[in-house]
């Protein structure tokens with residue numbers, strides 16, 4: 001017992017002496033050799049640890065090739081085969097590949113941030129990422145949002161959970177459709193200014209694809225799918241930032257999704273089938289008088305547009321300070337100011353900043369500069385959101401009549417449900 | 426009829442001009458961003474010289490078992506009998522009993538080689554990437570224990586969650602064909 005205590009004591013003393021010696025040795029000069037590497041008499045050979053290579057399913061070029069081929073097949077299915085069952089079947093295959101095998105990451109939605117980051121800061125971007133961003137957009141310039149119909153794993157997953165889609169009230173729909181604009185622009189501002197990739201962080205399904213996620217994320221994902229049983233594709237319609245870009249491309253696309261390859265006989269059967277309210281009913285050509293009135297409205301709105309944009313810029317500038325709270329540099333200052341001096345070392349971010357030779361004054365200056373950048377970025381975001389909202393309003397004052405039913409260029413995700421109900425296919 | 430035809434052609438032309446415009450913008454973006462591209466993909470890795478062993482690597486990874494684990498650059502190791510990465514400062518004895526060890530999971534294996542040297546290896550199945558041993562070894566020893574993203578586990582998130590919370594900016598993206606930053610092979614300064 002006694003010897004035990006003694007040994008214990010000596011041990012600890014020994015430890016601290018050694019530690020003191022070790023600490024005293026200047027780290028930069030001798031970090032690798034506080035204790036010399038021994039030479040062994042017993043013929044011992046050190047075995048080095050193996051370091052496994054990353055396990056990608058395919059090469060980058062193959063990755064792109066698969067995406068292009070899948071998109072081509074989707075175009076054929078939507079335009080030529082025109083069968084909901086085939087679309088669904090192919091969607092399952094794509095879900096398996098793009099979702100569960102590729103882990104749903106990286107996906108075109110997330111690459112918005114990589115591309116923006118690379119554009120604004122000059123960080124290098126692997127070509128395969130740039131192409132993942134661009135290829136679906138090009139396809140939607142040519143034939144609408146086929147990417148959304150089967151390729152996008154998020155879309156394909158939500159597609160499976162549509163049970164009894166309700167109509168969304170127009171005003172609610174219009175309000176919620178502002179969210180994707182915010183996500184897109186704020187996502188870019190955050191990515192470019194070093195606050196991380198919030199679009200990736202808010203992807204509710206990637207945990208399901210990885211089959212490993214923290215509980216809150218998993219629950220959110222399931223929650224969204226649950227909502228999706230009655231509000232079809234909630235993420236696509238009211239959150240997806242890539243959807244905004246696809247919409248813009250699809251609005252001017254060469255071909256669009258056709259409800260029937262024949263002539264529409266206005267039976268209205270398809271309207272009830274569409275889960276995302278994308279079918280536009282015919283509307284009468286306007287009488288000259290109404291037309292004149294509408295045109296006046298249109299002009300008023302046009303004058304109003306700069307005001308909307310300015311308002312957007314103002315709101316953005318104000319909101320910028322709030323958004324900047326997502327930046328670690330701003331969080332650091334907040335934490336630093338709130339802790340007592342003797343507690344500072346409990347916080348790794350403060351410790352790291354101090355180790356790099358920084359003081360709280362420097363941190364504050366940096367944070368102020370960051371907030372400034374966020375204000376500027378969010379101001380531009382406000383301009384962008386104002387512009388799109390204004391354009392959406394302008395489109396409301398429709399001037400041209402339409403004789404048949406049509407799939408909306410911006411909303412239709414080419415799921416193919418309407419194809420089969422058309423009596424005149 | 427003539428008029429309508431004209432209207433149609435005009436609309437078509439405008440459509441193609443718009444499409445070509447947007448297409449050109451997209452193409453320009455790809456060209457501009459890929460100019461500095463390395464061709465291959467990038468993967469996440471820890472620069473061990475910047476890591477301050479804050480412990481976030483263990484908890485922040487999107488995987489339930491963190492993809493970050495301790496590795497041992499054995500060429501740097503002093504084979505110390507009293508390993509600062511292995512023994513708690515208040516260890517009652519210098520032997521392999523659990524209460525003496527820093528590692529909460531017993532993932533660091535200590536093996537006698539010849540007096541007075543001991544070899545330390547990492548049992549990767551047990552290691553949780555908490556970095557406690559790394560802290561000891563870095564602060565008081567040779568710094569041969571350090572943390573790395575293990576690429577047999579990491580799923581290469583586009584946005585690595587740990588990189589976003591790492592206080593010392595130790596996470597960097599490296600080419601997929603050279604995916605480790607092994608401390609024993611790195612120049613000492615960053």
Ligand code: SF4
Pocket residue numbers: 109147148149152153154155156235236237240241242243246
């Ligand atoms: S809207 Fe977005 S999430 Fe939905 S299918 Fe299209 S790209 Fe995917």
Ligand code: SF4
Pocket residue numbers: 471475476477478479480481482556572587590591592593594595596
């Ligand atoms: S989060 Fe950064 S500082 Fe903390 S242990 Fe991981 S690499 Fe090291």
Ligand code: SF4
Pocket residue numbers: 494495527528529530531532533547551552553554555556557558559
């Ligand atoms: S102390 Fe932590 S990092 Fe070191 S071997 Fe054990 S679990 Fe791994």
Ligand code: SF4
Pocket residue numbers: 469485486487488491492493574578579580581582584585586587588
């Ligand atoms: S990239 Fe993802 S899986 Fe890999 S270490 Fe980071 S968070 Fe974990």
